[in-house]
Amino acid sequence: MSFRMSVEGFKCFDHLELDLSGLTLFTGFNGAGKSSAIQTLLLVSQSLRIAPNGDRIDLDGPLLHLGTAHEVARSASQGRIAISFEEDGVQAMWSLTAERRVRYLKVEKARFSADGVALDTIGVAAPLGHAASALCEKVCGLTFLGASRLFSNTAWPSPPITTPFGDVGKSGEFAPYWHFQIADEEVPEERRQPGEERTTVRGQVDAYLSQLFPGAMANTDQLLGSDLIRLDLALGSSGWVRPGNIGFGLTYAFPLIVAMLAARPGQLVIVDSPEAHLHPRAQSELGKIVARFAAAGVRMLVETHSDHFLNGVRLAIKQGSLAPSQAAIYFFGGASQQDHGVQKLNIDDSGEIDRWPPGFFDQAESDLGQLLGLLG
DSSP states (O other): OOEEEEEEEETTEEEEEEEEOSEEEEEEOTTSSHHHHHHHHHHHHHHHHHOTTSSEEESBSSSOBOOOHHHHBOGGGTTEEEEEEEETTEEEEEEEEEOTTOSEEEEEEEEEEETTEEEEESSSSOOTTSTHHHHHHHHHTOEEEOSOOOOOOSEEOOOOTTSOTTOOOTTSTTHHHHHHHHTTSBOOGGGSOTTOOOOBHHHHHHHHHHHHSTTEEEEEEEOTTSSOEEEEEEETTSOSBOGGGSOHHHHHHHHHHHHHHHOOTTOEEEEEOTTTTOOHHHHHHHHHHHHHHHHTTOEEEEEOOOHHHHHHHHHHHHTTSSOGGGEEEEEEOOTTSGGGGEEEEOBOTTSOBSOOOTTSSOHHHHHHHHHHHHHO
């Protein structure tokens, strides 16, 4: 089931249209538009959380801080921006205007349609009862985990009441809360780590962490008389310690594992640079883990610069854990090319990719060729 997103006149894009699969990878050069494409989803999501009945898309909020309207409108667009999402014949589209230095985009028109029947309004959310309201709820309820993680504290906060279920926070700050809340819930079989006998979230978090870091475990508890959650981690024979006293790779991966286990069926989980701070073997294993959750019905959108993570996904496809039709790769090649250099690459059932444009994970071969030339 494909989820289509499109944007016009936003930042570096004149026009961009992408189909998100069960697992979609955004790869490519720095500054080529990967984060900007993701921000279109985040902008609408945070506005639906802040003021669903409002008539503007907020540029500053719980998910993003993008500044003022003139900073995000493409100069050639004359202040006109359009964002739309579509799934199963249902579409939500917002026509927006950027009014100089205000910190929002004004909604000039919102069009919500289903099966060709359109309803035009001025607002962010589709009216209750309209088919597009479920699509708006899906965008509102996404989880975004950014590249920066905050895990040196001893105690962790509870999320605001408006936070969607399972949203671990863009810095992972609510992951201990969700781990504590759902630790004893049963995990559906298709999401379980193969070979792990424990079927609860607590057991599965430990199993997936151990797949990345042998012997890793996590434990959470509520501090007496407060809403704060304590997180302790263990690695091998280290015993329980606070996150600041253990390898940062473990604390970096913990929120993503919790987010995927907590996600509702069909929920969109967006993660930036999941490979950071991980050993190459762990990066590859994480690619396999993310692929498993995508196959189990969690829609995953991953921005990555890791060939090891990519190869983990390719291995999952070759081993039959994820169907090729459930995966998509977009390579962002830069503004000098058509469609801002965004190309869709295809994977077959043996894990092979149909083409490798220049700059697509080819640096190791390039460097090795130069080294062999020097050695020769």
